[in-house]
Amino acid sequence: MRILLDKFSKSFGSTKIIEDMDLEVGSGEMLALLGPSGCGKSTTLFAVCGIHRPTAGRILFGDRDVTHLPSQERNVGVVFQSYALYPHMTVEENIGFPLMVKRIASADIKKQVADIAALVHIGDLLGRRPAQLSGGQQQRVALARALIRRPDVLLLDEPLANLDAKLRLEMRSEIRRLQKETGITAILVTHDQVEAMSMCDRIAIMKSGEIVQIATPSEMYKDPRTSFVASFLGNPPISFLKGKVQQGAFVLGENGLRLPLAAVSGIPDGTPLSLGVRPEHFGTTAGIPVEGKVVFAETQGRENLYDVVLPDGSVLRSIQPVRDDVKPGDSVRWHLDSASTFVFAEDGRRL
Amino acid sequence: MRTSRALGLVMIAPAAVMIFLFFLMPVVLTAIFAMTNMSTATGISGGAWQVTQTAVNRLKAEMPELAGGIAEPRFVIDEEGLAALEALKLKAGFGTELRTSHMGEVFPSRREAERMIKALKDRPSTREVKQISDLFNRSVLNTRFETRDQLMASLKKLGFTLTPAEQETVAATTYTGWVWTTENFRIIRNSPDMAQIFLNTAFYVSVTLLLFNVSYALFLAITTHYMPASTASVFRAIWLLPRITPVVIYVLMWKWLTWDSGFISMFMGQFGYPPKNYLLDSANNAWFFVILINGFIGASMGMLVFSSAIKAIPQTQFHASEVDGASRWQQVRHIILPQLRWPILFVTCYQTLSLLASFNEILLSTRGGPGRATEVWSLAAYHTALNNYTGNLEYGLGAAMALVLVVVGIVLSLIYLRIFRYDTLISKPLIED
Ligand SMILES: Nc1ncnc2c1ncn2[C@@H]1O[C@H](COP(=O)(O)OP(=O)(O)OP(=O)(O)O)[C@@H](O)[C@H]1O
Ligand SMILES: [Mg+2]
Numbered sequence: 001m002r003i004l005l006d007k008f009s010k011s012f013g014s015t016k017i018i019e020d021m022d023l024e025v026g027s028g029e030m031l032a033l034l035g036p037s038g039c040g041k042s043t044t045l046f047a048v049c050g051i052h053r054p055t056a057g058r059i060l061f062g063d064r065d066v067t068h069l070p071s072q073e074r075n076v077g078v079v080f081q082s083y084a085l086y087p088h089m090t091v092e093e094n095i096g097f098p099l100m101v102k103r104i105a106s107a108d109i110k111k112q113v114a115d116i117a118a119l120v121h122i123g124d125l126l127g128r129r130p131a132q133l134s135g136g137q138q139q140r141v142a143l144a145r146a147l148i149r150r151p152d153v154l155l156l157d158e159p160l161a162n163l164d165a166k167l168r169l170e171m172r173s174e175i176r177r178l179q180k181e182t183g184i185t186a187i188l189v190t191h192d193q194v195e196a197m198s199m200c201d202r203i204a205i206m207k208s209g210e211i212v213q214i215a216t217p218s219e220m221y222k223d224p225r226t227s228f229v230a231s232f233l234g235n236p237p238i239s240f241l242k243g244k245v246q247q248g249a250f251v252l253g254e255n256g257l258r259l260p261l262a263a264v265s266g267i268p269d270g271t272p273l274s275l276g277v278r279p280e281h282f283g284t285t286a287g288i289p290v291e292g293k294v295v296f297a298e299t300q301g302r303e304n305l306y307d308v309v310l311p312d313g314s315v316l317r318s319i320q321p322v323r324d325d326v327k328p329g330d331s332v333r334w335h336l337d338s339a340s341t342f343v344f345a346e347d348g349r350r351l
Numbered sequence: 352m353r354t355s356r357a358l359g360l361v362m363i364a365p366a367a368v369m370i371f372l373f374f375l376m377p378v379v380l381t382a383i384f385a386m387t388n389m390s391t392a393t394g395i396s397g398g399a400w401q402v403t404q405t406a407v408n409r410l411k412a413e414m415p416e417l418a419g420g421i422a423e424p425r426f427v428i429d430e431e432g433l434a435a436l437e438a439l440k441l442k443a444g445f446g447t448e449l450r451t452s453h454m455g456e457v458f459p460s461r462r463e464a465e466r467m468i469k470a471l472k473d474r475p476s477t478r479e480v481k482q483i484s485d486l487f488n489r490s491v492l493n494t495r496f497e498t499r500d501q502l503m504a505s506l507k508k509l510g511f512t513l514t515p516a517e518q519e520t521v522a523a524t525t526y527t528g529w530v531w532t533t534e535n536f537r538i539i540r541n542s543p544d545m546a547q548i549f550l551n552t553a554f555y556v557s558v559t560l561l562l563f564n565v566s567y568a569l570f571l572a573i574t575t576h577y578m579p580a581s582t583a584s585v586f587r588a589i590w591l592l593p594r595i596t597p598v599v600i601y602v603l604m605w606k607w608l609t610w611d612s613g614f615i616s617m618f619m620g621q622f623g624y625p626p627k628n629y630l631l632d633s634a635n636n637a638w639f640f641v642i643l644i645n646g647f648i649g650a651s652m653g654m655l656v657f658s659s660a661i662k663a664i665p666q667t668q669f670h671a672s673e674v675d676g677a678s679r680w681q682q683v684r685h686i687i688l689p690q691l692r693w694p695i696l697f698v699t700c701y702q703t704l705s706l707l708a709s710f711n712e713i714l715l716s717t718r719g720g721p722g723r724a725t726e727v728w729s730l731a732a733y734h735t736a737l738n739n740y741t742g743n744l745e746y747g748l749g750a751a752m753a754l755v756l757v758v759v760g761i762v763l764s765l766i767y768l769r770i771f772r773y774d775t776l777i778s779k780p781l782i783e784d
Contacts, residue, residue, distance in 0.1 A: 051670045071673045078674045084667035088689045097685070098675040145675070 001062045001152040001185050002027045003048060008057035010043055017043050018209040020057070027062075030179050030186040031214075032196035034232065035206030041189040042081060044206075045155050048187065049076045061152060074153070077146030081157040081189075083138045085130040091117075091141050092126040098149040116144045119178065135162040139171065147178065154179065154186040160195060172199050193233050197221070205229050227344040230276045236305055239317045240344075241275040250275055250343065253312035259288055259336070263343040263351050273351070276342040279305065283318035287335035292316065294330045308332060378757055384750030385536075389529040391744045398528020400502040401495045406525045413520055417511060424490040425509045426464035428453045432487040444473035445483065457510040461488075535751035544723075545731075552728040555641065556706045563646025564702040565695060568653025573683055575654075576661045587654065594651040602715040605644050606630065630717060634724035637717045641725050644712050649705075653698045660694040661687055696771040703767075704760050728756055 003025040010018045018040045025031045033041045046052040048059060050071030059067045066074055077098075085094050093100075095116060096109040117123045120140040130138055139159055146154060156175070160168045176199050179186050190196050196203045197217035204214045205228070213225040217233075224230035230238050243252040245267045249260040252275075264273065282290070283306070295315075296307035299322060306318045306326065318334060326332060343351045389395055402421055410418040428449055436446050448471050458464035461484060468480045475483060489509060496502040499522050506513065506521070513521065523530070539545050571590060575583040593601055608614045609630035616626035630640050664687065672686050710730035713719060719726035719734070726734070734740075736749020 046670070049674050051673065071670075072676045072678065074674075075676075076674060078671065080667050080671060082665070082667055084665065084671035086668060086672075086686060097672070097677070101672075101675060101677040101681045101685070145671075149676070 002060070003153060003185055003187070004058075004060040005044070005048070006058040006060065008044070008047060008059065009055045010040075010047055010052060011055050016209070021209070021211060023204060023211060023214070025185055025187060026201075027185055028183045029202065030176070030188060030200045032200035032203045033187060033189045033206060034191065034193060034196040034203050036191060036232075039206045040209045041191075041206060042157055045078070045157055045187060045189050048153070049078050049155055050074050075149070075151050076153040076155055077149065077151035077184075078155045079139070079142045079146045079157060079159045081161065083130075083142040085138055085141055085145075087130050089129070090126065091122065091128050091130070091133070094130065094141055095126075095144045095148055097145060102149070112148060113144075116148045119147075120144045120174070136164070136167045136171070139163060143175065143178075147182070150182070151184065154184045156186065156188045158190055159188075160190070160192070168195075175199065194235060197233065203233075205232060224276075224342060225350055227274060227276060227342075227348040227350070230342055230344075230350075234278055236279050236317055236319060238276045238278050238342075239315060241277065241310075241314050241316070243273055243275060245269055245271045245273060252310065252314065256312045257288075257290060257310065259338045259341075261338060261341070261343060267351070272346050274344045274346070276344060277316055277336065278340070279317040279319040281337040281340040282308070282316050283320045283334040284337045285335065287337040287339075289333050290316070290336045291331065291333045294326055294328050294332055297326065297328050308334070378754075381750045381753050381757065384746055385754040386531055386533065387529045387747040387750075388532050388534060389746040390748075391742065393527060393529035395529065395746070398526055399495050399497055400499055400522060400525045401493070401527050402491045402502075402525050403493065403527075407492070410521065410524045414517065417513070417517070417521070420459070420511060421491055421506075423459065424461060424488050424492075426458040426461065426484060426487045427489040427509065428456050428487055429489075429508075435486045436483060439482065439486075441475070441479060441483070442473045445471055445475060445479075448472060459510075529747065532747075535748045538748060539751060539755060548723070548726050548728055548731045551724075551726060552707070555638070555645075555725075555727050556703060559642050559645050559649060559706055560699065560702055562642070564649035564653050564706075565699055567646065568650045568698065569657055569688075569691070569695075571650060571654040572657030572661055573687060575658060576687075577679070587658065590647075590651045590654055592651075593647040598648075598711055599715060601648070602644060602712055605640060605716060609640060631721045634721060637721055637725045641713055641717060644716055645706065648712070649702055653702070656694045656698055657691060660691050664690055692771055696767060700764050700767050703763055707756055707760055728752065732756065 003023075005021055005023040008018065008021045008023070009016070021044065023031075023044075033044060035041055043052060047054050050066070050069060054067060057067075058065055061074065086097065089097065092110075092113050096113045099109045099112060100106075113126070114123065117126060120143055122137055122140045122144065125133060125137060125141075130141065133141065139162065143156075143159065146156075159175070160171055163171060172195060175188075188196070188200055200217065202214060202216050203220055205212045205220070207228055213220060213229050215223070220229060221233050224233065227240065231240075241250075241252055243250050243256075245251075245264050246258070246269055248265045249258050250264055250273060251258050259275070261275075267273075281287075290308075290310065292308035292310045294306050295309050296305075298305045300319075302322065303319050304322050304326075306320070308316045308318060310316060316336075345351055404422075407418050407422045410421070433446055433450055436449070445468075453467065456467075458467065464487065465480050465484050468475060468483050491502070491505055491509065494505070496505065502522065502525065503513070503518055571586075575586050578586065596604075606613070609628065610616065611626040611628045613629075615629050616624075620626060629636055631637055668686055669682065672682050677685065708729055710727060710733060713725055713727060713730055714733070717725045719730050732749045732752035735745050735752060737744060739745070
């Protein structure tokens with residue numbers, strides 16, 4: 001079922017948190033709401049599930065306007081940031097709660113709970129209470145409780161934040177599999193870009209209550225609209241060089257490195273710019289040579305990560321296949337793939 | 352480890368002393384008093400032996416003959432009487448003849464003694480017979496003896512020969528001081544008055560507790576939970592007023608309300624009803640107001656406890672249950688109430704004990720009336736031991752009644768703990784020893 005936010009605004013008292021947000025999530029699509037802490041992700045999610053009433057604007061499920069519908073009637077499943085399991089109920093009662101309040105026969109509930117519990121691999125924990133579960137197990141219970149009544153919309157508020165790295169990987173694919181199998185429309189709130197990129201069909205990047213860009217993960221990676229988006233996606237993150245336009249080229253510092261770029265043609269000389277360089281585009285086999293000094297080296301197993309300080313003091317990050325010949329302190333002369341760099345205006349706009 | 356244990360003991364020592372002095376000692380003293388028959392009449396120090404009419408009445412059950420004898424006057428011809436006779440300066444022959452032929456004789460009744468005097472050779476006139484007989488009247492009735500032996504000697508002189516067992520009975524019935532006894536508990540068990548007071552108490556405590564201290568308090572806490580914060584706090588403040596008003600003034604306001612010139616009378620007067628004292632005109636009305644007066648005070652405390660307990664439930668649980676489709680009522684039933692088990696237990700326990708033990712509101716409003724309709728156990732104990740209509744304050748019986756209250760309180764608390772499955776409510780300490 002399609003979700004549409006139309007000029008959605010939300011303020012608490014006099015503080016405006018979100019203003020005129022437009023967002024459409026296609027039927028069966030999984031969308032990531034990605035953004036730094038406090039940017040309004042949970043607030044948006046709470047408005048979709050009906051816990052918060054929008055200050056202005058409409059919310060549509062399919063063609064139905066649910067703006068003024070109480071959450072009880074929206075048929076959404078939510079996995080809360082803190083799971084919000086009921087501490088006095090067993091796992092079985094927790095998962096069965098949405099059915100129980102619908103007065104479904106208890107034999108039916110038992111069967112459905114068993115099915116969904118098997119799906120999220122907690123079939124053997126049904127008798128326990130939430131306090132007796134690990135974070136990962138609690139998270140699965142919350143997921144099972146959100147899924148059991150076959151909601152039209154699944155909302156996940158940082159569901160993986162409390163898990164260890166291995167479990168997180170596992171649950172990532174698990175949730176994605178469940179979402180695809182059930183064909184449910186889902187919104188995943190996260191501030192982890194890897195999670196967003198690996199799990200979702202599209203990503204919406206938020207910054208202080210606004211959506212900066214919506215795109216598929218690879219589009220967004222290759223074509224960020226602002227420096228904020230570029231800096232948010234990618235691990236290890238992109239590095240920025242500050243410079244000016246000089247005769248159709250980007251010049252770093254005073255008479256420093258000079259990069260002729262198509263993107264800067266037609267921009268008046270002296271305009272300050274910043275250049276975004278992803279680590280994989282520095283240290284390539286071809287491109288413009290750049291000299292600097294390695295100050296930091298780290299191996300990540302398959303690849304090595306280097307920080308290189310240029311003569312003017314700015315830092316470029318480079319990721320390369322493992323090699324043993326470079327140590328911190330070494331001077332290097334590596335190639336920069338200038339065609340793959342992004343040029344941003346001072347206000348962060350991509351040029 | 353060992354030093355920390357010892358330190359712990361040292362730290363709690365002052366508290367332990369306090370607990371002993373102010374919590375345990377009163378109970379122990381109550382138990383001790385409960386095993387005596389102390390009252391205003393017996394005093395709290397020792398007593399004497401006195402053949403009062405009440406003592407004779409009591410003696411009648413076991414030794415009817417002796418009781419009858421003691422109660423009657425007795426006449427003994429003895430030196431004491433003869434000396435008094437001489438002082439009267441009647442004819443000397445009376446004294447001489449009584450000494451020589453009648454010395455030591457005992458006459459069980461006045462008639463017999465007077466017949467003997469009349470037969471004296473010097474022929475006393477009827478007036479003289481009366482005068483003389485009076486001098487030899489030796490009744491023990493209403494005589495006070497400082498020791499048991501004096502009483503026994505005097506009885507012997509009067510011609511009562513008693514076996515040691517009989518002596519024991521007589522001594523016990525005539526003793527005016529207090530003695531150790533379990534009589535108080537027999538009285539409590541057998542007296543129909545006590546049974547009525549017990550029922551009154553059960554009714555008062557259970558109705559006030561269920562209707563107000565728990566149910567109404569829960570109702571207030573839950574409704575204020577769903578109100579906007581500012582409205583809720585105004586509402587809570589209003590319900591706190593009965594608790595923070597001094598009880599004398601609070602009850603006085605109720606009296607103003609219910610007096611025959613009070614608000615209710617005035618209001619009902621508009622519809623042609625004659626004014627009356629609504630508080631005391633019937634037992635039902637008295638109960639109605641007694642329960643309201645106490646209920647309004649009790650409800651505020653429950654409301655505070657329950658409100659803060661509801662506040663402690665994480666907000667997300669309410670959000671989650673709403674999203675899960677639960678209605679308000681289902682939220683209350685499945686999310687709030689189960690998590691209020693401990694506060695409900697606490698309030699039930701605490702309020703049961705305070706309702707059982709406190710009687711100030713009843714004392715100030717109905718004084719247990721009309722008649723003894725609203726007399727509850729603690730008030731009855733107070734009346735028995737400290738403020739009696741008859742003036743004979745029965746400390747021992749009052750203490751026994753108080754002891755019954757303590758035992759009932761403990762038993763009820765234990766039952767509550769079982770009902771609410773206390774063991775499942777307390778979690779294991781996080782820091783292991
Ligand atoms: N009930 C509220 N009253 C006032 N301000 C609120 C309330 N709830 C949230 N806010 C504010 O709204 C902003 C957005 O909050 P929100 O919870 O949506 O952040 P978020 O993006 O989910 O962050 P996080 O990643 O840390 O969960 C924050 O600045 C927060 O302080
Ligand atoms: Mg959040």
